[in-house]
Amino acid sequence: MFPAATMIGGAMMAKKQRKGSSALKGMWANMGSTIATFMFLWPIIRQYCPSVLRRYFENYTRRLMDFFNPYIRISFHEFKRDSLRRSSAYAAVEAYLNAATSKSAKRLKAETTGKDSSSLTLSIDEHETVTDEFEGVNVWWVSNKIVSQSRSLSYHPAPEKRLYTITFHQKHREMITESYLKHVVSKGKEIRVRNRQRKLYTNTPAQKLSSMWSHMVFEHQATFETLAMEPEKKREIVEDLLTFSKSKDFYAKIGKAWKRGYLLYGPPGTGKSTMIAAMANLLNYDVYDLELSSVKDNTELKRLLIETTNKSIIVIEDIDCSIDLTGQRKKKTEKSADDQNENLSKKIAKKEAKEEGSGSKVTLSGLLNFIDGLWSACGGERLIVFTTNYVEKLDPALIRRGRMDKHIELSFCSYEGFKVFAKNYLDLDMHPMFDAVQSLMGETKITPADVAENLMPKSPVEEAEKCLSNLIQALEEAKEEAAKKKDTTMKDAVQYQVVDGETEKPS
Numbered sequence: 001m002f003p004a005a006t007m008i009g010g011a012m013m014a015k016k017q018r019k020g021s022s023a024l025k026g027m028w029a030n031m032g033s034t035i036a037t038f039m040f041l042w043p044i045i046r047q048y049c050p051s052v053l054r055r056y057f058e059n060y061t062r063r064l065m066d067f068f069n070p071y072i073r074i075s076f077h078e079f080k081r082d083s084l085r086r087s088s089a090y091a092a093v094e095a096y097l098n099a100a101t102s103k104s105a106k107r108l109k110a111e112t113t114g115k116d117s118s119s120l121t122l123s124i125d126e127h128e129t130v131t132d133e134f135e136g137v138n139v140w141w142v143s144n145k146i147v148s149q150s151r152s153l154s155y156h157p158a159p160e161k162r163l164y165t166i167t168f169h170q171k172h173r174e175m176i177t178e179s180y181l182k183h184v185v186s187k188g189k190e191i192r193v194r195n196r197q198r199k200l201y202t203n204t205p206a207q208k209l210s211s212m213w214s215h216m217v218f219e220h221q222a223t224f225e226t227l228a229m230e231p232e233k234k235r236e237i238v239e240d241l242l243t244f245s246k247s248k249d250f251y252a253k254i255g256k257a258w259k260r261g262y263l264l265y266g267p268p269g270t271g272k273s274t275m276i277a278a279m280a281n282l283l284n285y286d287v288y289d290l291e292l293s294s295v296k297d298n299t300e301l302k303r304l305l306i307e308t309t310n311k312s313i314i315v316i317e318d319i320d321c322s323i324d325l326t327g328q329r330k331k332k333t334e335k336s337a338d339d340q341n342e343n344l345s346k347k348i349a350k351k352e353a354k355e356e357g358s359g360s361k362v363t364l365s366g367l368l369n370f371i372d373g374l375w376s377a378c379g380g381e382r383l384i385v386f387t388t389n390y391v392e393k394l395d396p397a398l399i400r401r402g403r404m405d406k407h408i409e410l411s412f413c414s415y416e417g418f419k420v421f422a423k424n425y426l427d428l429d430m431h432p433m434f435d436a437v438q439s440l441m442g443e444t445k446i447t448p449a450d451v452a453e454n455l456m457p458k459s460p461v462e463e464a465e466k467c468l469s470n471l472i473q474a475l476e477e478a479k480e481e482a483a484k485k486k487d488t489t490m491k492d493a494v495q496y497q498v499v500d501g502e503t504e505k506p507s
């Protein structure tokens with residue numbers, strides 16, 4: 001009895017379900033044909049419908065669809081609105097997606113970027129959708145591209161604007177906006193730091209208008225290990241740099257912008273530029289090599305500063321002859337008597353030639369503002385490095401502590417410095433010829449650049465002894481030269497006394 005009743009009930013249920021599903025099918029079929037008819041008619045409506053009415057209609061259709069659509073979309077645009085600066089959130093999302101989802105994507109872009117230029121980096125191709133999962137919730141990311149048709153945006157470096165869009169169900173809104181997106185951005189930033197390919201930027205005048213940063217990959221191999229310098233001094237500089245890079249909270253606590261100024265001074269060829277490269281390699285920073293004579297005025301200087309990124313070194317080389325920082329353009333330099341001044345004259349003349357063309361109007365106050373004005377506090381983790389061969393020629397305001405926090409003198413090569421070269425260039429820790437080098441270095445001056453040049457093997461088979469004897473010969477020549485110079489100076493002084501004597505007592 002019971003099973004029979006169940007069977008009848010089951011049959012009735014099945015009949016009801018069949019009826020229901022055929023009604024549902026009919027409804028879908030009707031809806032499908034309505035949509036098809038509408039889509040067929042829409043171009044005709046679009047053509048004859050007045051534009052105001054059409055916009056009104058489109059607007060309401062979108063609102064209606066949004067009302068029924070349970071999915072939320074958030075976009076991350078490559079460039080901030082009305083800005084040439086790349087959005088850091090976009091860059092972080094890009095890095096995150098490339099690492100997290102490129103394995104599941106079906107269409108990928110391959111580029112030779114990254115630390116090793118021989119290896120390929122894969123990233124999601126345009127219009128590709130990838131799924132990511134976070135705490136059991138699925139989200140969908142799409143990579144998009146908008147090609148700008150507007151002529152007014154022709155100055156924009158990228159007429160194609162890229163964006164990433166994330167779509168998720170509205171019931172996960174809180175979790176996605178408060179946890180997931182933070183997770184994506186922080187992970188993406190971490191990945192970027194790990195894969196960072198450091199860049200060397202320089203400001204080049206764009207079509208004689210204003211200068212813009214352009215960059216190339218920074219591949220200088222100098223490190224503090226290869227830098228020839230007294231070990232104690234080197235350790236102190238390395239500690240100073242590392243302490244700076246870890247002091248974000250300290251700078252915030254004392255209310256100072258997170259930046260530090262370094263003044264590197266010393267004769268040509270003593271390793272100022274080499275030290276900047278070693279600094280960048282130690283801290284993994286980008287380098288902005290600022291050519292002041294190409295900067296039109298203080299406003300442009302400010303803009304260039306704003307465009308620099310965190311974790312960077314802003315370098316102004318040969319600051320003493322970059323531009324006239326006293327308010328007046330430097331006059332053509334008179335021919336100086338000694339070698340050092342001759343060197344300075346050449347540098348100034350070269351910069352002046354550039355200035356004549358560019359007409360830089362950057363002033364000392366503009367530069368001081370650049371270093372520690374309000375704008376300089378934008379961003380953080382930046383080193384500002386000035387180099388000069390003639391520290392005494394600089395305006396004290398420019399290099400006072402607080403602006404240039406650390407003054408580092410790079411001087412002639414010491415015996416300790418030579419030992420670093422011998423180890424790096426010749427793989428020698430000790431050699432009987434070292435004594436001769438040490439004693440000559442105590443008697444005469446030689447720049448690290450000259451030591452490097454002499455120790456460089458001139459052919460693949462040249463032996464270490466030959467390189468050392470080249471250096472000894474160079475040191476002996478430098479000693480002789482110095483002695484000759486001293487002799488001439490003394491003779492001149494004696495002559496002068498005699499002439500003086502004669503003037504006092506004419507014969």
Ligand SMILES: Nc1ncnc2c1ncn2[C@@H]1O[C@H](COP(=O)(O)OP(=O)(O)OP(=O)(O)O)[C@@H](O)[C@H]1O
Pocket residue numbers: 226227228229266267268269270271272273274275388389448449450452
């Ligand atoms: N202290 C050093 N350690 C290692 N190499 C050095 C050092 N000083 C100079 N050199 C070598 O000499 C070359 C020139 O040095 P560098 O350009 O750094 O000198 P500089 O002080 O910046 O000169 P300038 O004042 O003319 O710009 C470098 O390529 C490097 O090989």
